[in-house]
Amino acid sequence: MIPTRRLGDQQVSAVGMGSMTLTQTLDKDPAQGVQTVHAALDAGITLFDTADSYGPTGEMGVNELALIRALRTRPDALERVVIATKGGHTRGPNATWWVDGSPKHIASAARASLQRLGLEALPLYQLHRPDVRVPFADSLGALRALVDDGIALRVGISNVDHDQLDTAIEILGDRLVSVQNEYSPLERSNEAILRLCEQRGITFLAWGPLGGMRAAKGLGAAAPAFQQAAERRGISVQQMAVAWLLSISDAIIPIPGASRPESIQSSVGAASIELDEREREELAVPPVPTEGEQP
Template sequence: MPLSIEHRPDEGRAVATVHAALDAGVTLIDTADSYHWHAGETGHNERLIARALARYGGDTSGVLIATKGGRGRPGDGTWTVTGTPGHLKRAAEASAVRLGVDAIGLYQLHKPDPAVPWAESVGALRELLDAGTIRSAGISNVTTAQIREAYGILGDGLVSVQNQYSPAVRDSEPQLRLSTELGLAFLPWSPLGGISRSSLDGPSGPTSADTAFHRVAARHGVSPQRVALAWLLSRSPSVIPLPGASRPASITDSAAAARLELTATELAELEEPLTPRAA
């Protein structure tokens, strides 16, 4: 998302960031048709990802591109929600064209539309699966009840749940537990919320440069962001965090979290509320 929304980098750096992710062993790239900045450029990020993959010199056959539909950006900084079956089916077909694929590997319903019955929106994913437009389905920003209802409609076609989950935002614990129980991948978005190297206020809420994450990071000689991602990976084997990046160095650092081993004592320390240590 950071490669296409407000204050995005130029295309050269954006492509270099994607290539750095692939070089680091990343095999899941998450995008959406609504990841763009200006009006009239729906699918900017999908097209960018497709160009970056086409220019990559290595093997990309094992890379899964996950995209989403059901949200929009009119160009004034706001986000809309449209979960009608007709819109979702048209959006998926358009995403497949932009990505240059016969079938989308993972297509996710971006957010429930309060104006549309949930079963109708999920039913569109069922139709897309049956038509071969998508190979697997996911849902995002959902409750446990919505996960259960979607699972009942999609069965094995449902493979992922994408909710906000981070050191600062942990209220999706029930959805994480249910995803693990059902064998679904749990994809935390904004997984670095609350973690900052220096600022005390960040876009995802209060942050601090002196939390348990920073202290554990100092002991390992790594970034607090890497510790946050390693902590997320420890929560469940179903967890696959989705850290955003707009520089090659950022995604390279994030990918290294898969090799960072945290002790039981450190994991217990990271259960503390995300507040700075008292002076």
């Protein structure tokens, strides 16, 4: 069975499933999406990440609906899982991405997500991205109100820098349970934020853990040390990446995307792989530059 990790007051599977991939392009087969969600549940996944803005077109809510419909076809699934959704992005003409972190938008987007998902409260609501046109404290105030008004049980932030995380800790207190930033063998610039999360008991949800939707298949060529370590063990380079992420901090939960059952089953398999000393050294995280030092 897959090990668990802490997310606020709850324990969830140490690997979550990124659901964006289920509907991100028009060629995705809805039946295969349902099979993928079922495979994730069968493998013990209890954390699913989505967002109101994920989908192949500018239409909002497509991914949330695909995920909840798949979950609802499995009796008891909703009692076991945490659905982590996000708001703060809108989509424009030709499916372009916009940011709206205004309190008014966050309040209405969260309520729209709650209605689509048909839950009593959102288990985890995340601000997708800070909006440079809105004081960050105002966006955080809207998140705080969601918890205080019972719309969300917990909140998280995403794509934040160190100062923004500091501000969020101050404004949200223990309502804040997660930071969702990019982290993978190819992208390690969020190391200092990961360590701050660790110190403060906040979970770091690693998005794009295999290098992102487009790079995941070519991860071996882009990260040869991971490819070699994987070959020595007879596992895939993607499994090596997930196992490595889990090894660098107890605060990390990788959320690999999947649109095929095989992908999520393989990622769950990685959760029981323990890195040895040689692997830890070879794949070591580069040191965090001290202040004033160039990275």
